Amino acid sequence: MAKINTINDCQLIFLGTGGGRFTVFNQIRKSGGIWFKLNGKLFAIDPGPGALVEAIKHKLYPSKLAAIFLSHRHLDHSADMNAIIESMTEGGHKKRGIVFAPREATEEDPVILRYNRKNFEIVNQTEFHTYEVNNVRIGVKAKHMHTTETYGAIFSFQYHNFAFxxxxxxxxxxxxxxxxxxxxxxxxxxxxxxxxxxxxxxxxxxxxxxxxxxxxxxxxxxxxxxxxxxxxxxxxxxxxxxxxxxxxxxxxxxxx
Ligand SMILES: [Zn+2]
CATH class of the missing domain: 3.40.50 (Rossmann fold)
Incomplete structure (x- = not known):
């Protein structure tokens, strides 16, 4: 594992804090998800409606994304997945990024367009499995009790961590x-x-x-x-x- 000596920038940015249909689809609060920045690399969690616009407004460029973590396929969490992926891979031209998403969100009623599935990797989360991307460990926990397959995780790096x-x-x-x-x-x-x-x-x-x-x-x-x-x-x-x-x-x- 490559060693990071210093964390020079390490932040959570809440691009949207709205949830549920009425708040999100009337944009009473925004819905761009939670973005995590670590030493110049980005991680996006649940890019809902408006995520791409909000990310760029905040100078969070998807070309810097190491991974996208989708908890479940509901639209208030997933609506901008394709836009963010297209931006991450520069229109499918650059091989870049890993998308973590439940199987139900990629197979059963897919929120990631099939034509758009090139030049990035899709990983369907498995309960209690830990993944590692760019020195960040993503520890997926038990399947949630929701109306579609849903996962949360603990993101750990150096001596820090946060749970989603x-x-x-x-x-x-x-x-x-x-x-x-x-x-x-x-x-x-x-x-x-x-x-x-x-x-x-x-x-x-x-x-x-x-x-x-x-x-x-x-x-x-x-x-x-x-x-x-x-x-x-x-x-x-x-x-x-x-x-x-x-x-x-x-x-x-x-x-x-
Ligand atoms: Zn939901």
Whole structure:
């Protein structure tokens, strides 16, 4: 493994913090996903609608992508996959990048166009498997409880790590699976809603009881959560649990 001596730039950039149909398809919050920058290389997580436009606005050029991690095929997560891939491979002319995506997103009802599948590698995530790309280890965890095949992961590099918990119904193993310095959770709802396989801020309390990371970031807000002002909800959770909880906003940058 090549050695990195210094991390000169290492950041998480929230290109979009909207989740669910109403927020995303009315663009009440943006939906470009979470991008991770490490020593000039980029990783994109869930490039939803507008990801390419937002990335370029933030000077995050897809030609620098080492990998794209797609948690699942729902459009609020995957809509810009083809645009980002086309930009990453410079129109299919440059061999570049690995796309991690669930099998259901590449085979069953594919969100990556078949004609566009050249000059990059597709890896279908396997539960509890760790992959390595450009000195970043991507540890995929258990399959989530969602309406389509969905995976989250812990991204580790040098002495740092962050966890990404995409859409799922809450399950008891979540806090144990996702132990990391920074934990990012897709909390679509403020309060649990029967019949929807999504996390809520109520689940954040359950999670923090067992796993209180250095920084806990809520994102992917549905409309009903936005009405409750996520930053105020985050402060209330921080005050009540003693953990450092923040609500992500569009364009938020977290230095690691
Ligand atoms: Zn979903």
């Amino acid at each position: 918990i995409p859409d799922t119904l809450y399950f008891d193993d979540l806090p144990e699976l996702y132990r990391a310095d920074i934990v990012i959770m897709n909390t679509v709802f403020c309060h649990e809603r029967q019949g929807f396989m999504h996390l809520s801020s109520d689940d954040v309390y359950k999670f923090l009881e067992k796993n209180c990371p250095k920084k806990f970031i809520m994102t992917h807000f549905g409309l009903s959560f936005l009405k409750e002002k996520p930053w105020e909800v985050a402060k209330k959770i921080s005050d009540e649990t003693g953990c450092n909880v923040i609500a992500a906003y569009d364009g938020m940058v977290v230095d690691i």
